[in-house]
Amino acid sequence: MMRTLLVRGMLAGLIAGVLATLFAYFFGEPSINAAIGIEEAGAAAHSHTHDPAPPAAHDHGAAAEPEEELVSRDVQSTLGLLVAVGVYGTAIGGLFSLAFAFVYGRVGKLRPRLTAAALGAFAFAVVFFVPFLKYPGNPPAVGKAETIGERTGLYFGFVALSLIVAVLAVVLRGRLTAKFGAWTAGLLGIGGYVVVMAVCAWLMPIIDEVGGDFPASTLWTFRVSSIGTQLVLWTVLGLTFGALAERVFAKKAVAVA
Template sequence: MRTFTFIAITLLAGAIAGTILSTINQGIVEPFIEKAIALENQKAMSSGEMINPTQFENYRIWQKGGEIAAGTILGLSLGALFGLVFAYARDSIPASSNKKKALILAVIMLFVLYIVPALKYPANPPAVGDPATISYRQSQYIGFLAISGFSALGLAFLYRKLGKDGKHEAKKILVPAIYGAIMIVAYAAMPPNPDPITAPMDLVIGFRIASGFTMGIFWALLGIILGTFWDKLKPHETTRVRTL
């Protein structure tokens, strides 16, 4: 593997996908965040807190700029993980091109790292989470995410160990079934989010759909971009030798 090319395309794919994510979020997710923050402000003002509208508007512009930067950083970091997993898993994914292989892996990673954790601890807009419980909620989320991620990783090794020779066709049902069983037990065992939802449910559900939609776009883009780079630059090819 050519190290520099591999690292460069991995990080570049992540940065591009992450920046696109944060840019489309400005139009798709931000309207829900704005509504939720307006509710928070109403609540704060009704309890006697003073909010300067001009100052607050400038603060929100600063936060939206931060979202763009955060998208790039998050894209870089998830891209780094995706590139590593793809480098090790590429040979085991049945598809005719690296672009198709990367897209298949991206869908699996979206499922394991976003959709499954969201079934237990779904995305919430501002106005839902209590600042006093943030550390507890983070530990819950990390715990469930780790169970999902490491279970999938371990089962991927098992899937590979069972071989490609067709003797173990049952693995195609067995391995996903084991993952499903682990996550059902984890779902039942882990405590629920401690914060009650006091915001309107149409706002919360709309936010969750918007978040899921843009995260789906992000993972698909990450797969397509890295797969395209991989097909073009072939970082796994170290040398080309002349044959007789």
Template sequence: MGALLARGMVSGFLAACLAVLVAVWFGEPQITKAIQFEELHAHGGPSHSHHHEGYGEEKMHTQPSPSEVSEEEPVSRGVQKTLGLFVAVAVYGVAFGGVFSIGFALLYGRFFGNALSVRMVSLLLGMAGFLVFVLVPGLKYPANPPAVGLAATIGIRTASYFEMLLFSFCSAIFGGIFFLKLRQVLSSWNAAIAGGILYLALVGVLQRVLPPMVEVPPDFSALVLWSFRIASFAMQAVLWVGMGLIFGAMAEKYMATHYHALPKQT
């Protein structure tokens, strides 16, 4: 188990390096534009009005005091978008890489028996991780760039997002259990389809129940907003799918020497 855990953490780190490239190339330009928008209104730009107040960071967009002007950022923007971004994504990747390896060890051979190779199971697990932990919660509460979101609702936004994430994870577990039960009377693929439908039905109900959060400033660029959100999804997709591919390649040889009757390559 320790060997798989180490491989999972390494695969998470390598996938995080790829995700950082996506974030720098596609996400950072949108963050820069959002910060420029925020600073424009914070300093009373030409389109500044009272209905913009409250958006963005945890402060009102009013004229800065002399002390605020002279105060330097604790971490410069240059460090945030380079070293800070890399460290944050790397830690995220390593942590979820470890969780990924544990999930693989628990699930391998239990869902499709020996019908799928190590690499295919790892890839499917990576895609499932993206669906459960990123796509489903993100469709309800997508990522927002700076200047989007009200400071007064940050608590309920955060709580609602984690409720969606936790429920998505629990629904995936229920879907998996449903699949295992149905596989005793149906084919594996039919049981998998039924389990997937159950998962989508459960998360669909919560998507309708949880409150929507529409807090985009009226004159904020729709192109910047959606470009940022697409970049956020793309970064996470590269991380999770990359982790599945890399871990599968790294674990295949180990599994061949520690488990008997491994399936043929699929």
């Protein structure tokens, strides 16, 4: 059963990754291309200002050729994007199936399809959306190269913190259900998670490296498309895996009968 769910999860993750890639290509790539154009224009202006070309009389060799890209931008935005998001979706799908196997029948009494949908919504909020509110993604030309390690560490640290607090909130909800009922206990669990994460977000360092001259519309479009890509990924993963898991449990019920 577990192996079957794992395979179904990876398949659902692959499907979700492909659809998320299509969304990212049509809605996210235009803002990335615009940001790359801004970055290249800024680099060119900086070069002309601080590093003027030597006089032509001193040029005894051929003109310097621009450094060739190892992977072209066209490949990065198509095949590269598909491979990256596809692999990510497949891996996430496998982890999603393990989480489903753990919570199914233990947290609530929902059918497999509804359990997977609820788990997908939970994962989107806890793994992506809440950390994104604190440390939103930035397009090219935004951020300093020397701080990328710090920014990456803070982001993944906040993701881990969000997961831990969310699990504790689910445990709290389970312990309060008998006393207050499922609805009230659920609200208390959600409220506790929101309060703790708000305090953590307030205490953790703030990183804002967006220059005042960077177009707000490009930044907005990039971040909205990032949210949309993740929303497509987790929604499709939850719904697709739920449908596949429903069939697995239906076949098991028929076999037992």
